Amino acid sequence: MIHAVKGTRDLLPPGTAVWNQVEAAAREVFRTYNYHEIRTPILEETQLFARGVGEETDIVTKEMYTFEDRDGSSLTLRPEATASVMRAYIEHRMDQRPGVQKLYYMGPMFRRERPQKGRYRQFFQIGAEAIGSASPDVDAEMIELAMDILKSAGLESPVLLVNSVGDANCRPAYIAALREELRKISPKLCEDCQRRAETNPLRVLDCKVPEDQPLIGQLPSIHEFLCGECKPHFQRVWELLNDRKLPVKLDQRLVRGLDYYMRTTFEVVHGALGAQNSVLGGGRYDGLAEALGSKVPAPGIGFSIGEDRLIMTVEGNLKPQPLDLFVAVLGERAVEQAGQLAREVRQSGYSVEVSADGKLKRAMELANKLGARYTLIVGDNELAAGRYAFKNMASGQQEDVAREEIARRLQTVN
RNA sequence: GUGGGUGUAGCUCAGCUGGUAGAGCGCUGGAUUGUGGUUCCAGUGGCCGUGGGUUCGAAUCCCACCACCCACCCCA
Numbered sequence: 001m002i003h004a005v006k007g008t009r010d011l012l013p014p015g016t017a018v019w020n021q022v023e024a025a026a027r028e029v030f031r032t033y034n035y036h037e038i039r040t041p042i043l044e045e046t047q048l049f050a051r052g053v054g055e056e057t058d059i060v061t062k063e064m065y066t067f068e069d070r071d072g073s074s075l076t077l078r079p080e081a082t083a084s085v086m087r088a089y090i091e092h093r094m095d096q097r098p099g100v101q102k103l104y105y106m107g108p109m110f111r112r113e114r115p116q117k118g119r120y121r122q123f124f125q126i127g128a129e130a131i132g133s134a135s136p137d138v139d140a141e142m143i144e145l146a147m148d149i150l151k152s153a154g155l156e157s158p159v160l161l162v163n164s165v166g167d168a169n170c171r172p173a174y175i176a177a178l179r180e181e182l183r184k185i186s187p188k189l190c191e192d193c194q195r196r197a198e199t200n201p202l203r204v205l206d207c208k209v210p211e212d213q214p215l216i217g218q219l220p221s222i223h224e225f226l227c228g229e230c231k232p233h234f235q236r237v238w239e240l241l242n243d244r245k246l247p248v249k250l251d252q253r254l255v256r257g258l259d260y261y262m263r264t265t266f267e268v269v270h271g272a273l274g275a276q277n278s279v280l281g282g283g284r285y286d287g288l289a290e291a292l293g294s295k296v297p298a299p300g301i302g303f304s305i306g307e308d309r310l311i312m313t314v315e316g317n318l319k320p321q322p323l324d325l326f327v328a329v330l331g332e333r334a335v336e337q338a339g340q341l342a343r344e345v346r347q348s349g350y351s352v353e354v355s356a357d358g359k360l361k362r363a364m365e366l367a368n369k370l371g372a373r374y375t376l377i378v379g380d381n382e383l384a385a386g387r388y389a390f391k392n393m394a395s396g397q398q399e400d401v402a403r404e405e406i407a408r409r410l411q412t413v414n
Numbered sequence: 415g416u417g418g419g420u421g422u423a424g425c426u427c428a429g430c431u432g433g434u435a436g437a438g439c440g441c442u443g444g445a446u447u448g449u450g451g452u453u454c455c456a457g458u459g460g461c462c463g464u465g466g467g468u469u470c471g472a473a474u475c476c477c478a479c480c481a482c483c484c485a486c487c488c489c490a
Contacts, residue, residue: 006481058488062415080490109490114415116484125490192487203488257489267490274484281490306490330448364450372450379448393450 007113007121014320018311019124023106025152026126026305030104033145035128038103040084042110046074051291052083054259063111077110082260082285082302083292085129090294095132104128106307118276118309127282127304134286134299136233139264140240146280146303147246150268154314155279158268160247163222163254164234165202167262168287170227175201177220185215205253221252230263237264260285264301270313279313280305324350324410326372328363330379338378341388341403348407367393374410 004010011019030037046066053059065077078084085103088094094101106126113119128145130138143162150158166174182189182197182204189197189204189212196203207216226234241248256265265283273279282303289298325345329338335357342352353370355363360377367375377389390409391398401409 003481063488111489113488114486115482116486119489123490127490206488275486276489278490304490309490328449360448361450364448366450368450375450377448381448389449391449396449396451398449 005121007115009120009122015315017320018315019307022153022307022311022314023126025154026104026106026149029145029149029152030128033102033141033148035102035104035145038085038088038105039107040078040081040088040105042078042108043075044078044084044087046076048083048087048292049076049079051293052086052260052288053080057257057259059111059258063113065110065112079111080109080258080304081105081107081125081127082129082258082288082304085302086131086285086288086292086298086300089131089298090289090292090296095296095298100130100132100138102128102130116276117274118306118312120308124307125304126307126310127302129300129302131298131300134284136236136264137240139233139237139284139301140244142282142301142303143237143241143266144244144246146266146268146282146305149305150280150310153310154317155270155310156313158247158270158279160249160266160268161251161254162238162241162248162264162266163251164226164230164237164263165255165261165265165283166222166226166230170225170230171222171262174220174222174225177225178202178204181219185218188215202255205255216253223252233263256281256283260288260291262286266303270309273309273312276306276309278306279309321351323353323370323372324374325352325406326363326367326370326375327352327354328360328367328375328377328379329355329357330360330363330377332357333380333383334378337383341376341378341406344403345407345410348410350407350410376406 027037046064049064050060055061059079064079067075069075085105089101089103104127107124108122109125110122112121115121126149128142130142143160147158147160165171178201179197182201186194186197190207190209193204193207193209193212196207205216205219207213223231223234238248238250251267254265254267261283263284263286266281267278268280269277270279271277280303282301284299284301286297286299288300289296325342327338327342329335338354342354345352353367353372355366360379364375372393375391375393377391382388385400387400387402388406389398390401390406
């Protein structure tokens, strides 16, 4: 047997209906914020991610699907979309277009990690980027947009965490100070933290080991080190978020794993997701364009929703759409008539399934299994009378109706 | 990459003090003529994850491998 490769999965009906509903809800919210869709290739030159995401990140060093093309060039299945969007922005000189470029995307991403709950090797993201402004006002709107989408998609009680990770001016000083402090307390921390204290001090702040928390709480905060540009930027974002009555929590320990993030970073977490409890992550990336070789600066901010995770939290809340009408066909002569009736009802916007010619009992059974709201019987009696047996499947009530009546009857909510 | 758990019918699982397999659900058909859901009856369906070993005999015991799940790491 050939089956789906590790970490990938088939999405089948009726589950796909939830995906469609979430995506439709997101598109609608994007529209109201004047965001427009961008579709970039799933394949990119490996260099794009190495330079964009960061040579030393886990994503680039051990999680990318990279392979050699037949001409010898190195290609990679995109592990995230921001680098691609920025590449397209630069390549198509979108900086020449009027105003801030507000773009959204949705689609599959690929990372070769060990699969677990809420984590797949092919997973789906819904994301947005606003490129062309360094203003904190854009940050606030971006976060508001993100929260609106989650709400519209049906996510209940999201927790929004916000922080600043500084920039190239102030972050190095903070990391140095952090290292210094960690050197003192490192032996008292968990094994992982002792290692992280050396390799990636910021990650210590992420530690979840309960015993470590008091010590980690004593460590210096990035906010003591924010420079003359980062500090007011963050203050402004914070003010705007509070003005908008968003349920923000300052998380001084929030760090992000991609190199391009600077200043504002944010995340939305949700319980009942298992260990991978982050539904959305994002932040500002003002240096990204230059890292990709752009001559013109292109400050931006964006976020990405883990669609698989979002759907884990909302599936079950949403009911699949029912079949409006099942047409039971009795006898060869009824086939053509049934087809015409079905076409008429479909043109009125209702879903219709037409049975194969056969026994009525079989047809009724199938109508019931498909969850049809109504069944229309088309047989010799109906052909002769010009009226059709129309049955409400929930109540069991049945009556004869004229063909013009059918679509109107379907309006009834039962 | 590391650790733990689980692999028996399409699905959820039982059987595991060794004697070549069961239930519920599903699916198909029947309870006579053009009426579903409830009920009853029958049928369908499994190389018991794979390969070795112990044994007269293995789903059951031992070993290896594989797959899936969960967790670490990291992230969405």
